[in-house]
Amino acid sequence: MSRLFVFGLGYTGQVLASRLRGAGWHVVGTGRGGTIDFGDDDAVRRELTAATHVLSSVPPVDGLDPVLERYVAGESARWLGYLSSTGVYGDAGGAWVDESAPTGTGRRTARAAADAAWLAIGARVFRLPGIYGPGRSALDRVAEGRAHRTGLAGQVFSRAHVDDIVTGVIAGFDGPPGAYNLADDFPASQDAVVSFAAHLLGLPPPPLVALADLPPMARGFYAENRRIAAGKAKRLLGWTPRYRDYRAGLRSVSAITSPTITSPAPSIDSGAQR
Numbered sequence: 001m002s003r004l005f006v007f008g009l010g011y012t013g014q015v016l017a018s019r020l021r022g023a024g025w026h027v028v029g030t031g032r033g034g035t036i037d038f039g040d041d042d043a044v045r046r047e048l049t050a051a052t053h054v055l056s057s058v059p060p061v062d063g064l065d066p067v068l069e070r071y072v073a074g075e076s077a078r079w080l081g082y083l084s085s086t087g088v089y090g091d092a093g094g095a096w097v098d099e100s101a102p103t104g105t106g107r108r109t110a111r112a113a114a115d116a117a118w119l120a121i122g123a124r125v126f127r128l129p130g131i132y133g134p135g136r137s138a139l140d141r142v143a144e145g146r147a148h149r150t151g152l153a154g155q156v157f158s159r160a161h162v163d164d165i166v167t168g169v170i171a172g173f174d175g176p177p178g179a180y181n182l183a184d185d186f187p188a189s190q191d192a193v194v195s196f197a198a199h200l201l202g203l204p205p206p207p208l209v210a211l212a213d214l215p216p217m218a219r220g221f222y223a224e225n226r227r228i229a230a231g232k233a234k235r236l237l238g239w240t241p242r243y244r245d246y247r248a249g250l251r252s253v254s255a256i257t258s259p260t261i262t263s264p265a266p267s268i269d270s271g272a273q274r
């Protein structure tokens with residue numbers, strides 16, 4: 001039996017675990033969706049010994065990767081995976097970036113260091129943009145009154161539906177070690193995404209909020225501007241996102257969480273900039 005141990009069974013990890021268990025895998029892990037305490041050395045090491053695959057989604061703490069420091073340092077004998085962030089690329093001024101771009105120049109210096117450390121021991125490092133899916137999307141933020149627009153011209157972000165991330169990680173089981181971006185094909189502004197979510201819900205677009213009026217963490221989010229290219233995962237892993245843009249992804253989420261159609265979905269202009 002294939003056995004996966006996950007450090008940090010969070011949102012994405014739990015979707016992955018459900019998919020693999022349905023295929024006959026034994027999956028255990030730490031974190032809010034897990035059954036093993038990270039600090040229980042005996043239990044963790046017992047499961048690690050039996051695992052055929054090890055995946056971590058745990059971010060750095062105080063500049064250090066706790067999984068590498070405590071459990072996986074020097075490990076290279078089995079399949080290793082790490083859920084990283086496209087934030088390692090820093091600001092690109094809206095340009096496209098792939099895995100050959102430099103890392104560690106932005107706000108995520110500790111994440112970039114962890115990313116490099118996992119690569120050094122032969123892991124598959126999946127660099128993820130904004131993750132969304134059922135229970136965690138612009139639809140939820142709009143419905144709860146937490147969404148806003150900024151009116152920033154030219155500000156774009158990449159994102160990926162959680163199901164596409166899961167299929168990318170699974171494709172990585174048979175792929176070579178290295179870094180892989182997993183993102184949809186059409187980066188778009190945050191304003192466009194929340195406006196479309198409001199349309200699906202039959203609500204008016206969220207209010208405009210000046211950047212200066214946002215909290216510091218949110219302002220930092222808008223300080224970086226880039227488009228993520230995922231061609232390497234497509235070439236080497238045979239991966240293709242099912243939800244190629246936010247419109248397809250949000251329609252899918254809406255169909256699951258709000259089966260009553262509140263408004264018709266507009267057609268997609270494939271040539272339009274998103």
